[in-house]
Amino acid sequence: MKQKITLKQIAKELDVSISTVSKALKDSEEISIDTREKIKAFAKFYNYKPNNIALSLKNKKTKTIGVIIPEIVHHFFTTVIGGVEKIANEKGYNVIICSSNNSFDKEVINMEMLASGSADGFILSVAKETQLKKDYHHIQETINQGMPVVLFDRVIDELVCDKVIIDDAKGAQTATNHLLSLGCKNIAILTTVDYISVGKLRTRGYFRALRGFDIEEKEELVLKIEDIDNCESEIDEFLKNKNVDGIFAVNELFAVTAAKILNKQNKKVPQDVAVVAFTDGILSKHFIPSLTTISQHGENMGERAAMLLIDKLEDDETVAEEYRTVIIDTSLVERQSTKKAD
Amino acid sequence: MKQKITLKQIAKELDVSISTVSKALKDSEEISIDTREKIKAFAKFYNYKPNNIALSLKNKKTKTIGVIIPEIVHHFFTTVIGGVEKIANEKGYNVIICSSNNSFDKEVINMEMLASGSADGFILSVAKETQLKKDYHHIQETINQGMPVVLFDRVIDELVCDKVIIDDAKGAQTATNHLLSLGCKNIAILTTVDYISVGKLRTRGYFRALRGFDIEEKEELVLKIEDIDNCESEIDEFLKNKNVDGIFAVNELFAVTAAKILNKQNKKVPQDVAVVAFTDGILSKHFIPSLTTISQHGENMGERAAMLLIDKLEDDETVAEEYRTVIIDTSLVERQSTKKAD
DNA sequence: TTGTATGCGTTATCAC
DNA sequence: GTGATAACGCATACAA
Numbered sequence: 201m202k203q204k205i206t207l208k209q210i211a212k213e214l215d216v217s218i219s220t221v222s223k224a225l226k227d228s229e230e231i232s233i234d235t236r237e238k239i240k241a242f243a244k245f246y247n248y249k250p251n252n253i254a255l256s257l258k259n260k261k262t263k264t265i266g267v268i269i270p271e272i273v274h275h276f277f278t279t280v281i282g283g284v285e286k287i288a289n290e291k292g293y294n295v296i297i298c299s300s301n302n303s304f305d306k307e308v309i310n311m312e313m314l315a316s317g318s319a320d321g322f323i324l325s326v327a328k329e330t331q332l333k334k335d336y337h338h339i340q341e342t343i344n345q346g347m348p349v350v351l352f353d354r355v356i357d358e359l360v361c362d363k364v365i366i367d368d369a370k371g372a373q374t375a376t377n378h379l380l381s382l383g384c385k386n387i388a389i390l391t392t393v394d395y396i397s398v399g400k401l402r403t404r405g406y407f408r409a410l411r412g413f414d415i416e417e418k419e420e421l422v423l424k425i426e427d428i429d430n431c432e433s434e435i436d437e438f439l440k441n442k443n444v445d446g447i448f449a450v451n452e453l454f455a456v457t458a459a460k461i462l463n464k465q466n467k468k469v470p471q472d473v474a475v476v477a478f479t480d481g482i483l484s485k486h487f488i489p490s491l492t493t494i495s496q497h498g499e500n501m502g503e504r505a506a507m508l509l510i511d512k513l514e515d516d517e518t519v520a521e522e523y524r525t526v527i528i529d530t531s532l533v534e535r536q537s538t539k540k541a542d
Numbered sequence: 543m544k545q546k547i548t549l550k551q552i553a554k555e556l557d558v559s560i561s562t563v564s565k566a567l568k569d570s571e572e573i574s575i576d577t578r579e580k581i582k583a584f585a586k587f588y589n590y591k592p593n594n595i596a597l598s599l600k601n602k603k604t605k606t607i608g609v610i611i612p613e614i615v616h617h618f619f620t621t622v623i624g625g626v627e628k629i630a631n632e633k634g635y636n637v638i639i640c641s642s643n644n645s646f647d648k649e650v651i652n653m654e655m656l657a658s659g660s661a662d663g664f665i666l667s668v669a670k671e672t673q674l675k676k677d678y679h680h681i682q683e684t685i686n687q688g689m690p691v692v693l694f695d696r697v698i699d700e701l702v703c704d705k706v707i708i709d710d711a712k713g714a715q716t717a718t719n720h721l722l723s724l725g726c727k728n729i730a731i732l733t734t735v736d737y738i739s740v741g742k743l744r745t746r747g748y749f750r751a752l753r754g755f756d757i758e759e760k761e762e763l764v765l766k767i768e769d770i771d772n773c774e775s776e777i778d779e780f781l782k783n784k785n786v787d788g789i790f791a792v793n794e795l796f797a798v799t800a801a802k803i804l805n806k807q808n809k810k811v812p813q814d815v816a817v818v819a820f821t822d823g824i825l826s827k828h829f830i831p832s833l834t835t836i837s838q839h840g841e842n843m844g845e846r847a848a849m850l851l852i853d854k855l856e857d858d859e860t861v862a863e864e865y866r867t868v869i870i871d872t873s874l875v876e877r878q879s880t881k882k883a884d
Numbered sequence: 885t886t887g888t889a890t891g892c893g894t895t896a897t898c899a900c
Numbered sequence: 901g902t903g904a905t906a907a908c909g910c911a912t913a914c915a916a
């Protein structure tokens with residue numbers, strides 16, 4: 201097995217000094233054309249590639265963006281990554297993705313690993329467990345060490361850094377308003393437990409919309425789902441003997457599951473019950489009937505996050521102590537699940 | 543902004559040498575308890591973390607596995623990553639994920655970047671464009687440089703390295719057999735163009751199953767879809783005026799799209815047409831009717847790939863010049879789309 | 885035109 | 901017990 205070739209080896213083989221090789225490879229005017237050509241040919245032949253590790257050590261820069269997401273098997277997050285990569289590539293940055301798996305410990309490990317030499321800055325959405333623990337020391341420390349951090353989607357208010365979010369409450373309000381404008385009177389919400397920040401905000405938007413239409417908020421129309429993997433039974437139980445004519449679900453899975461249950465209960469979507477889901481993903485698009493959703497424009501979020509981060513990264517000296525919160529607009533994607541027309 | 547603290551700085555502050563600090567932090571017996579404690583306390587206070595870059599440079603090891611996949615927004619691939627991470631974590635390796643976006647160029651860039659210092663080995667599934675170009679020099683070079691590579695799913699026969707695959711042909715045969723055993727006589731296949739290796743293999747399995755039941759292979763029942771993003775129109779056209787009673791689709795999207803089109807044509811799944819899809823993902827699970835699938839056990843694939851890679855990585859000296867191809871069993875997941883019973 | 889020396893952060897070896 | 905030094909691979913200021 202060939203080992204990777206280094207400047208040193210080239211220098212030795214060609215009987216010149218390391219710096220000559222280094223300069224020649226950079227096409228420096230200092231070196232004679234002859235030597236340059238000779239060295240370049242040799243290097244090419246042996247497929248020389250500068251060692252990134254050494255470069256990073258020297259430059260204190262890796263030209264790499266670290267992205268940490270709670271779940272890799274999740275359409276929304278991967279969409280965001282798509283956006284990050286797009287901008288990063290344009291600006292000559294590499295993207296390294298790590299998954300925290302919603303575990304606090306893994307989030308800490310990943311951050312420390314990337315922070316100690318593998319990335320120049322972070323784009324991250326915090327793990328569920330971290331939100332629950334409210335322990336953000338690892339993020340704070342990273343920021344303190346001078347590494348820029350951009351939080352997205354699941355952000356932490358206490359942390360002073362750039363953020364990219366959507367107006368969850370407003371999106372939820374739009375969704376609920378849409379149902380209300382279709383004439384729905386009994387709108388249920390399928391949401392998460394309150395420690396999930398986005399769930400809480402979306403619930404708030406739902407209530408706000410109801411108030412806007414002077415509709416009474418009924419506790420029995422609110423379902424806070426604890427165990428997402430087992431939401432089916434919870435939703436089933438919840439929908440029994442309830443006379444809802446509209447459902448707003450804070451994610452696709454809840455919406456789809458509800459639709460399936462309604463189906464079993466012989467209630468038709470959208471004729472009997474209209475359904476809107478937060479998060480526009482692949483499930484909503486392909487479900488029958490296709491689901492009306494609130495699109496979070498994940499790719500867009502990723503792009504903006506990457507821009508914010510790279511701005512900070514390149515702003516070296518001026519040390520822009522200015523932190524921005526970008527709010528991405530949501531939009532309503534109308535599909536069959538709310539088409540009242542025949 | 544605090545900068546990250548180094549051994550050097552600690553040494554200076556405490557007025558000892560760098561090596562003393564280094565040893566103390568490793569709890570070396572050489573250093574007196576007193577000094578050790580003092581140094582450790584100080585380091586802890588300033589949140590000292592060894593710089594990975596420097597360590598990698600020294601050790602020529604990064605303890606990191608590079609994973610390159612064709613698409614990050616793809617359920618199957620992210621599932622595989624889940625498996626890789628599980629094993630990697632157990633063995634103390636980090637996982638870095640990069641997406642080639644099905645682009646040859648990006649695949650090359652990502653590989654070179656990770657190969658030149660950021661990862662010890664690779665787990666990769668080649669980009670579509672790479673398969674089309676049949677240009678594998680970047681992978682071959684990586685292997686030549688002594689970095690272990692494990693190919694999975696979309697593998698390249700010509701490359702000598704470890705591989706984790708499923709028996710695509712056999713899985714397709716199982717799927718088709720299932721349809722045949724239900725009594726289907728006119729089974730169509732929705733597949734990809736031939737340069738996609740897995741598509742080709744699955745088509746082969748389909749034919750093999752037909753022959754096993756002495757059923758004539760009809761060209762007009764085979765649809766090779768060119769443009770996946772626009773498969774709807776192709777499938778629609780294809781299914782018109784065709785009297786099929788079974789459909790085998792090489793992926794979820796084709797299956798779901800076909801089911802929706804059948805729906806429009808007032809044909810019922812499974813009563814009129816039974817449907818089986820390759821790849822078990824969330825679409826199949828949540829579609830109505832839920833789809834019978836061939837599960838590729840992506841997580842399992844990831845686990846095996848990680849094991850193979852780590853074995854090679856830790857086998858340093860013996861230079862195991864032995865390359866293994868692991869074949870993951872597929873299994874049939876029966877759901878509503880093939881339930882003939884009433 | 886080419887080469888030498890230094891430093892990036894760490895560890896291991898060897899000297900004191 | 902502690903410290904000096906070399907080495908990992910590279911770039912660069914400075915000599916020659």
